[in-house]
Amino acid sequence: MNIEYDNKDKLLVIKIDEEIDHHAVEKIRRRADYEIQRYMPKRVVFDFDNVSFMDSSGIGMVVGRYKLISMLGGELSMINVKENLYKILKMSGISKIIPIQEVKI
Amino acid sequence: MKDLYENEMKLEFLSKSNNEAFARITVAAFAAQLDPTIEELADIKTAVSEAVTNCIIHGYEDREGIIKIRTKIFRDTIIIEISDTGNGIENIDKAREPLYTSKPNLERSGMGFTIMESFMDDVKVESILGLGTKVTMTKKIKLLNKEKEEELKDSLLFT
Ligand SMILES: Nc1ncnc2c1ncn2[C@@H]1O[C@H](COP(=O)(O)OP(=O)(O)OP(=O)(O)O)[C@@H](O)[C@H]1O
């Protein structure tokens, strides 16, 4: 997991580089929450460029971060979403609430 | 005479979350002999991950237990059975409803069964409270080329 924070834009980019399943979300959730509370960003972006797999555990994880970020007055979006990830994000309906900046085929 | 199933494999492992990746990758490797597309393979992986995760989170609730997977290949179809001997499901119809989860506090979204149903052709759920749960998923792998189709016709003639 790679964290980049742009102080000027108050933008936090969280780049995940592993398969997102029940086993992985525990650690991702803990680290993401820590960074979000540390920087209090205006915008948070989940970068999925290095994520080749995600199941429903990922939906729960993204929705959980969305709730935290919204509560702190920030916005969340997702980028570099591969086709197979997009399928389940769409199915769950969260792509209607959390914008996806780019879908990768 | 040919066997009913052309190929079959069984897998047994402890209900540890780090076995989720092992399970989906192993089933996908077995499914590869049907020549699935990348998308079909991704669908199978996701469906297996959902069922195995459910055994761990809901079936055993993080107690240690055994998860069994039995995978059969019959012509162009893969049948995957995933079972636990854990808690069981009280109301299967309700459990299968989109967005229903008994564990919202664990950040679950209630999408597992919906994903299995949409990624596989058929999903059967059998469960007895206190005894366990078995999910049977079936997917037909589409034929990509004529050659494979011919082969299949031949094999049909000889069964
Ligand atoms: N193997 C199982 N043993 C006992 N209960 C189960 C099992 N599988 C599913 N269930 C029940 O069915 C419900 C729905 O399962 P489903 O996978 O659709 O959602 P979830 O696991 O709660 O959330 P998500 O899969 O989105 O993380 C679960 O909340 C649980 O109550």
Ligand SMILES: [Mg+2]
């Ligand atoms: Mg589930």
